[in-house]
Amino acid sequence: MSSDNSGNGTTIQLATGIGGVGVNIVISTWITWTIALVFVALRFYTRTRLVRVLCASDWVSAASLLAALAMCISKVLECAHGTGRHKWDIDVNVEMKDFLQAWWFTLFTYQLSLALTKASVCLLYLNIFTFAWARKATYAVLIFVAVSSLWCLASLLTACIPLQAFWDPTVKASFCQSGKVWWTITGLPIATDVLVCIIPIPMVIPLKLPRRQKALVVGIFTTGFLVCLISFVRLAITIQSARQPNPDYTYARKDISYWTIIEVHAAISITSIMTLKPLILKLWPSLLQTQNSDTSSRINDSDPPLTIGSKPSRSNMSTARPELWFDGPANADANIFMADLEAQPRARARARPEVASAEDEDQENDHNDHDYEAEHHSVITEPRTNSGLTDRLDTAPTTQ
DSSP: OEEEEETTEEEEEOTTSOBTHHHHHHHHHHHHHHHHHHHHHHHHHIIIIISOOOOHHHHHHHHHHHHHHHHHHHHHHHHHTTTTSOGGGSOHHHHHHHHHHHHHHHHHHHHHHHHHHHHHHHHHHHHHOOOHHHHHHHHHHHHHHHHHHHHHHHHHHTSEESGGGGTOTTSOOSEEOOHHHHHHHHHHHHHHHHHHHHTTHHHHTTOOOOHHHHHHHHHHHHTHHHHHHHHHHHHHHHHHHHHSOOSOHHHHHHHHHHHHHHHHHHHHHHHHHTTOHHHHHHHOGGGSOOOOHHHHTTOBTTBOOOOTTOOOOGGGTTSOOOOOTTBOSTTOTTOBSSOOTTHHHHHHHHHHHHHHHHHHHHHHHHHHHHHHHHHHHHHHHSOOOOHHHHHHHHHSOOOO
16 A cells, blocks of 8 residues: 655555545445444344244345445455546556446446345245235235346346447447436336335334334334435435536546445345344343333243234144244243234233133132032931931831
């Protein structure tokens, strides 16, 4: 690394040839990826050591992190060939081919990582929600995410035919995608972001939970909208760049580069945070400990915690099952992260049959006691006729 002091300020250049703002982009890229790596590692620790269940959503999230790693490498190569440097500071004839090739790989891995992250969230929802309508909505969004993402990736793979023509001006293209396709590729991920974020809202808002727990649950789910906000900021920068093209395009890409790496790694981190409730319980058990006697009275080792939409059943209360996302470590005081949407009404519904059965038992006992007393009273008060015994006594021979 070397520095050159001039009247325009200090320019830092890495040994790889990355200089100017590109150095900051590379540093930001690896810092944000490392943060995402930490959250994914905490997710796997929680799922393997505390919950002891690994689901498809966990592996898809890990795949998204690997796609993000490929994007980071592409971003470094992109910066090495021009991003973050002024156009007049690079040899366009030499660098442009490698710059465009790295930019294409950055865009492809960006789309792939976001698609895998959203698929991971949908798979996580399927493990959480048991309401039929919620599962159908999740399946619908998952299918839409898969189809739209495959279309975006296919469009990128056919950006030009042959693809090499996209970054090599010496190769003649027989076909290249239109501007409308590129705008669709930009807008579809934002639409799917919004759909994925709004799925849990109808179930989270009416939750019957203590205030502290509900605030934490709502906070965890609504953090997904932070990714939507970042996507909208990135879209605004893209629209502004299209309306007012900057001839110094290599330097102008610095802003969208920052938001690209932030969006991808924030999405991975937030998805992993949604699975860390058992770890939070282990480290800060009082944070989610409920003071609601109605809820705590029905949480015990023989009554498995409920997921959203689950219904208590006496037949399976003692049946062991793998702990899901809302389940905490065994024997934890606050081993339920989210009560059922109708927790209190259902608790009363569960209590009513028990009360009714207790009342029936009391009535039956009273009835039996009454029968016993009546029978006992009749034995004492009524004359003993017992004619068979009297006859035998009367006819027996007498002795003087």
